[in-house]
Amino acid sequence: MKKIIIIGSGIGGLALAIRLQSRGFNVTVLEKNERVGGHAYPLEKAGYHFDMGPSLITAPDILQDLFACQKRNLFEEVEMVKLDPFYRIFYHDKTFLDYSDDREKMKSQLRAFYPGDADQYDRFLKDSEKIYNVVIAQGMGKQPFMTIPSMLEFFPKAIQLNALRSTYGFAKKYFRDERSRFAFSFHPLFIGGNPFRAPAVYEMIPYLEKEGGVWYSKGGMYSLIEALERLFIDAGGGIHTSEPAEKIVVQNGKAIGVQTKNGFYKSDAVVSNADFIHSYRDLIEAKQRKKWSNRRLNRLHYSMSAFILYLGVKKKFPQLLHHTLVLSSRYQELITDIFDRHVLPDDFSMYLHMPSKTDPSMAPAGCSSLYVLVPVTHLKAGVDWTQQAKPYADRILRYLEHDFGLQGLQENLEVKEIFTPLDFAGKNNSTYGSAWGVEPRLTQTAYLRPHNKSEDIDNFYLVGASTHPGAGLPGCLLTAETTESVMVKDLA
Ligand SMILES: Cc1cc2nc3c(=O)[nH]c(=O)nc-3n(C[C@H](O)[C@H](O)[C@H](O)COP(=O)(O)OP(=O)(O)OC[C@H]3O[C@@H](n4cnc5c(N)ncnc54)[C@H](O)[C@@H]3O)c2cc1C
Known part of the structure; x- marks a missing residue:
């Protein structure tokens, strides 16, 4: 049995681990954090449950394909609820669109x-x-x-x-x-x-x-992550959490294993599901990298970050759906502020996730578990989040209560947790605190996106948001299929 080490247990890492283990490889996942999931991580406080990252599940067929590798059925393993409408988009003029699959x-x-x-x-x-x-x-x-x-x-x-x-x-x-x-x-x-x-x-x-x-998966997105973790363990795979990779060991141009503070994991192939720049710049010696020199890595365009509030509120808000977008009057200008001008503007557009709307187990009775995600520029901008986080959170809360109309929001807050771009960088080793990795722009798409197989090092592969085809739950599941196909061909 060939041994494979996967660094990182994000959705892409877990999906690839299940796929390769199902094919008879001996797969071990090394994860820096205490729990698996990467951006798809849980948070529980005072009876309120939050998914810290992804919340919308799309393309269940792609997910089902993954469960089928172990002859399991997604809909038997996880209680899936289809949302109708999918989300509500509130425009700045207070009109809204309930977005659904109902054509009429x-x-x-x-x-x-x-x-x-x-x-x-x-x-x-x-x-x-x-x-x-x-x-x-x-x-x-x-x-x-x-x-x-x-x-x-x-x-x-x-x-x-x-x-x-x-x-x-x-x-x-x-x-x-x-x-x-x-x-x-x-x-x-x-x-x-x-x-x-x-x-x-x-x-x-x-x-x-x-x-x-x-x-929506009952119990939150993390119930799906737990199902994936079970699938992998049941197939015979191994997971070591709180075990950050410190170095990908390369000998004669070939990856031969991974070094952590606890020892050396020897393997026939290494895959990184960790952030792309982190994987090359921090884990592989510069002398081993011909294509992905530090200069070239610095030239990659990374996507935006996010400022997130996890709120437990002793109140319900009927105007919010499970997923709600609240928009500023500016579209292109705001996007340019975030992506190109790299400033923190006075206005914001935001995404609100309120799972307690569908699933009462996510909050105490009569209460709401609500996350507010504001897309913001990444850390290259130099915003000092150690100083800005609190005032920015206060501005968002005031806006939601007084301008958008969530009456009583602030006086009914029981839980308020803040997650800034600095936390993305610290928790997941996300370069520039970017929440989505390499930006999906034309010059970073398909062949021009980081490849699923390293050009520099034999037996070293990549999977997850920054590889082809890209971020998101369906995207990362497809990166796992892509990387699997290359690996199976190489390692057969
Ligand atoms: C706030 C937010 C909301 C989102 N909402 C949605 C949504 O609703 N629907 C959707 O489809 N997508 C959504 N996405 C996108 C989706 O969540 C991501 O694209 C996807 O989860 C990324 O998975 P990944 O496989 O790239 O791994 P990641 O989630 O990036 O995980 C990488 C893992 O590698 C680990 N790691 C890093 N360095 C090391 C090291 N040295 N050693 C060991 N482990 C290491 C990290 O700890 C982490 O666990 C959202 C993303 C964010 C951030």
Whole structure:
């Protein structure tokens, strides 16, 4: 049995571990934190339960494929609840859109924004289905893209589908009202992308949502992570938590194992699911790296970070759904502040997650467990979060209570935990405190994204948000399939 060490137990790391263990490899996962999950981590305080990171489950089919590796069924292992609507988008003018897979309900809302937008909805869905077919159904999303010819195959297809323009540019072709344009272009933000430059290949996300739905796993996202952990352990895999990798040991250009403070884990192959720059810069000696020199690593564009409040509130807020977006009046300008100008603006758009709406076990009776995520610039900007965190949190709370209308929010707070870009950096070794890793922009997509197999070191592979195809739960599950296919070919 060939031995494989996986550094990191994020969704991509766990998925790959299950896949390889199911194929008969002997897999051990080394995780820095006390528990597995990476960004998908739990927090419990005073009877309130939170998922600290991902909260929307999409593409259950891709997840089901993973359970099928161990002949298990996702829907038997985890109590899955389909959400309807998927989310509510509150615009700055207090109008809102309940986003769902119900074509007629969507159209009637779009009609109220601008009559022609409702007529364009079918055409938009048809064209995003074509992108979905290429990326998901025909498997481009899990093709390794290791060579230039593979890229040459991708470009003509993408051009034909108009998928190289930005998602905003794509949506603008169909919709006149800015609210509709937002609703059908913002999805790259879910995976750390800027809608004004992330290529429209990511327009497959709205279609993927429409086809597969948006789901919640009872007990929170962490119940799904625990199911994945069980799947791997039952298959015979090993996990060592609180065991950070200190060095990937390379001999004659080949990865031969991983050094931690507790010893040396010898292996036939090493995979890193940890942050991409951390994996190369901090774990592999510079002399072993030809392509991924520190200079080249520094040139990578990293996605934004997030400022998150985990709130336990002795109150319910009927205007909020399980998932709610609350938007500023600025779209492109705000995105530019976050991605390019690297400033902390006075206004904010935010995402609110309130699992207690669907699942009363997430908060004490009559109370709400609520997380508020504000996308913010990453740490390269130089915002001093040790000074800014408290006033920024206060501003968000005041805005939610007085401007947005969550009356009594502040006086009913029982729990208030703050998570800043510094925490992303400290907890997960996320470079620049970025919450999503390498930014999904055209020059960092497919062949141009970090590959699933190292170009510098034999028997060293990568998996997770910064590799192809990218971040998000479905994205990371597909990175695991991509890395698996390359490894199986190499190690057979
Ligand atoms: C706030 C937030 C909300 C999100 N919401 C959604 C959502 O609703 N739906 C969705 O689909 N996606 C969402 N995403 C994206 C999704 O969560 C991520 O893309 C995904 O979880 C990343 O998984 P990964 O496999 O890249 O590993 P990561 O989660 O990045 O985990 C990497 C692991 O490596 C470990 N590690 C790092 N260095 C070392 C070391 N030296 N030794 C050992 N271990 C190490 C870390 O501790 C960590 O556990 C969200 C992300 C964030 C941050």
